[in-house]
Amino acid sequence: MLALIRRYAWLLAVLWAGAVLVITLMPSRDVPAWPWAEKVQLDKFVHAFLFGMQSLLLGMALAGMGEWRSRIGPSAVAAVAAIAFGGVIELLQESMGAGRHGDILDLLADAAGAIIGYGLLSWRSRK
Numbered sequence: 001m002l003a004l005i006r007r008y009a010w011l012l013a014v015l016w017a018g019a020v021l022v023i024t025l026m027p028s029r030d031v032p033a034w035p036w037a038e039k040v041q042l043d044k045f046v047h048a049f050l051f052g053m054q055s056l057l058l059g060m061a062l063a064g065m066g067e068w069r070s071r072i073g074p075s076a077v078a079a080v081a082a083i084a085f086g087g088v089i090e091l092l093q094e095s096m097g098a099g100r101h102g103d104i105l106d107l108l109a110d111a112a113g114a115i116i117g118y119g120l121l122s123w124r125s126r127k
Contacts, residue, residue, distance in 0.1 A: 009061035016057050017085065020050050024089045027098040047086070047106050048113030055082040055117025063121075079118035086110030 005012065059078030086107050094102030 005057075006060055006064060009057055009064055013054070013057035013061045016054055020054060020085075021089070023050070025092060025096065025098070025100070027100070044105065044109040047109035048116065050113065051082045051086050051110040052113030052117040052120075054085065055079045055114040056121060058082060059117065059121040073122075075118045075121035078121070079114045082114035082117065083107075083111045086114070 055075075055078045058081055059075045062074035062078055065074070087110075089110075090102035090104075090107050093100035
């Protein structure tokens, strides 16, 4: 299974990014409202998961491009790219006027997920 994911890592990373864009930029009226989810801050966990997966998939795709000779490896590049992607999405949410608003806490959750993805990739590459 992991070999299959590695083989199609670029495609999966792009498809995942597209899905993240659709999910995060849909108008607020189309987002299901669950009162219990707000109490447990479920959206922060969702953000962390989405951007953690983005970091993992992008890191696997970048690692498959060949040997990295710089001190900054594919895992770090992927994490920074995922965090930047989250920042762009938060700016788009704020500027689109579709009932969505940019939120620094969402960006922090995005960053936490991307860093967890970085940690998993780094740990896996050392094994």
